Amino acid sequence: MRKLLFILLPVIAIAGAGVAWFVTRMPASPFDDAAPDETPSAEVLAHGEYVARLADCVACHSTPESAPFAGGLEMATPLGSIYATNITPDPETGIGGYSLADFDRAVRKGVGRDGHRFYPAMPYPSYAKLTDDDVRALYAYFMHGVEPARAENRKSDIPWPLNLRWPIAFWSAAFSQSGVYEEKAGQDELWNRGAYIVQGPGHCGSCHTPRGLAIQEKALDEGSNLYLSGAVLDGWFAPSLRGDHNIGLGRWSEEEIFEFLKTGRNEHAVVFGSMADAFNNSTQFMTDEDLKAIAHYLKSLPGNPEKDGAPWAYDPSSNEALAFGKLGETPGAQTYVAKCGFCHGADGRGQGRWIPSLAGSASSLAPDSVSSINVTLNGSARIVADGVPDSYRMPPFRNQLSDQEIADVLSFIRTGWGNSGGAVSADDVKKLRDRTDPARSEVIVLQMR
Amino acid sequence: MKLQINNKAYDVEADGDTPLLWVIRDELGMTGTKYGCGLAQCGACSVLVDGMVMRSCVTPVESVAGRSITTIEAIEEDEVGKRVVEAWVKHQVPQCGYCQSGQVIAATALLKQTAHPTDEDVMAAMANLCRCGTYNAISAAVRDLAEEEGAQ
Known part of the structure; x- marks a missing residue:
């Protein structure tokens, strides 16, 4: 017994030391030996600012009340809230002391x-795909293009021992494919x-790709048909960005996707929910x-007809329930006429690209009714296009x-x-x-379901 | 862009996404149609488009180009609209009056579609808000109109 212990102890000690090394080690950066920071050219600064737009850094690292990039946004997780950090170049409370290599490790490896x-x-896991050039420009922008703001980072509300950070090293090893986009x-x-922006800085999959038990995105590129196949997050259903006819982009042309991202709207849909932020800021x-x-x-990603179900086609027979004299017969019809129809049309087809159609919309076809309910309860955010x-x-x-x-009314619409989204129960709404x-006081941001 | 309002043709310069309300009020100077909430919630901005009630504050002007628009200014040129106004006068409905052009438009649209509306119809169609609380008078006027023998 004692002999066994003598053999086991060193093994455990070595294994423990190995783990300790692994979870605290500083990953290498191609910028480890880079020359100290120089004042960047206007061109590099503009490039960096553009990468910050692509990556939508401001959406999380600011609050409506804070200075840009000063952090503070609360994100609730099932374990407790965490708070986005100050990434202005303030030397004490921000990232003013970061070298390019430090910055790189933070952005692409998730290590402070x-x-x-x-x-x-x-x-x-998405930013890992950023090119060295983009990281260098992004660093230049944050060091020289962003106003330093003094704002202490707020500690997370996650209790010990769940707040220990080192186990995340294993998560990263398992779920983050490190490596620049090839x-x-x-x-x-x-x-x-397109693939670079979508997978890398744009991190579209953070919302649009379903997540696994460890809240990891189930796929990080088009190699899996789960990539961008639609997911529920933050109390919203983020539709599929694949060729799915019903809940994806199957009925959208490339021009229509372009129009949507550029102006916030097209004939099929108008941005709402979390996408309003992504549009307004990015x-x-x-x-x-x-x-x-x-x-x-995006148009190169095939849909999954088996999961998507029978392709939607407009059925005008529902309009009969909305006729005077019949309103009492169908639950929800009277509410539709009084509250919804003025904007979304007496035929459910909206008004051109200005007010979205409810007939055939991804939210009305998604089996999960969360977007339909959420937008009805809480409305949509204001879309600010071109400053207006x-x-x-x-x-x-x-x-x-x-x-x-x-x-x-949602059962009527869906x-x-x-x-084919299906009925909604009062309990779902409640x-x-x-x-x-x-x-x-409990915000639902980042609450994964 | 060409608009057909109260049987008159207008050439308007507004952008296509401008709400119809602002074209009617600001560009064409017809101020009988009111701004209330801007969110299709209160009904003060109601107008008729091809005989159907629309909330002009949420109607992009380009979507009604070439269609027949009727505002409160011309509602009495419509036979049903005329009867509605008469009933409004008979029941002395308005108090401050701000919402009343929308109320009259809503009642006209309802009665043009169904001469003898049910209670559900009235509840769905007369969803306009009134800060003065003239709902009882509105209800009495609409009930009167719905029960009129001559109506078809």
Whole structure:
């Protein structure tokens, strides 16, 4: 027994030391031996600012009240809230002391300057694909193009021992393919540029790719048909960005995807939910060439007809329920006429590219009703295109309609006009009403379900 | 862009996404149609488009180009609209009056589609808000109109 212990102890000690080394080691950066920071050219600064737009850094690293990039945004996780950090060049509270190599490790590896591992709320599995050039320019922008702001980082509310960061090193090893995006042979330049933005800085998969048990994205590129196949996150259903006819981009042309990302709307849909942030802060600032590249890449991803179900086709027979004299017969019809039809049309088909169609929309066809309920309860965010707020916005109906009224009208919408999303129960509405109550202190951001 | 309002043709310069309300009020100077909430919630901005009620504050002007628009200014040229206004006068419906052009438009649209509306129809169609609380008078006027013998 004692002999066994003598053999085992060193083994355990060595294994322990190995683990300790692994979880605290500083990953190498190609910039480890880079020359100290120099004042960048205007061109490099502009490039860096553009990469920050592509990556939408500002969306999480700011709050409406804070200085840009000063952090503070609360993200609730099932274990407790975490708070986005100050990434302004303030030397004490921000990243002013970061070298290019430190910055690179943070962005592409999810490792802080002191070696602590980041929660994967920071999409470093995607940012890992950023090119050295883009990282260098991004660093230059954050060091020289962003105003330093003094704002202490806030500690997470996650209790010990769950707040220990070192186990995240194993998560990263398992789920983060480190490595810069590699151009795919056999695909043209446009496709490769689109793939780079979508998979890398754009981190589209953070919302649009389903996540596994360890909250990892199930795929990080088009090698799997789960990539960008649609997911529920933050109380919204992020539709498929693949060729799915119903819940994806199957009915969208490349030009229509371009128009959507550039102006926030097209004949099929208008941005809402989390995509309103992505549009307001990121996609509208992308160059036309980059938006075309994204559209081109997304249209190359095939749909999954088996999962998507029978292709939607408009069925006008639902309009009969909306005729005077019949309104009492179908639950939800009267509410539709009084509350919804003025904007979304007496036929459910919206108004051109200004107000979206409910007939055939991804939210009305998705089996998960969370987007339909959430937008009805809480309305849509204002879309600011080119500095001008749009004229058309979905108001919140939280205080006007009961759980049952919302359930009835959404059931009518999600089963009418050929929609196959299915009925909604008052209980579904109540759950989301409670979770998204603005008077509640627990925010639902990043709550994965 | 060409608009057909109250049987008159207008050439307007507004961008296609401008809400119809602002074209009617600001560009064409017809101020009978009111701005209330801007979110299709209150009904003060209601107009008729091809006889159907529309909330002009959420109607992109390009979507009604070439269609027949009727505002409160010309509602009495419509036979049903005329009867509605008469009933409104008889029941002395308005108090401050701000919402009333929308209320009259809504009632006209309802009665043009169904001469004898059910209670559900009235509830769905007369969803306009009134800060003065003239709902009882509106209800009495609409009930009167719905029960009129001559109506078809």
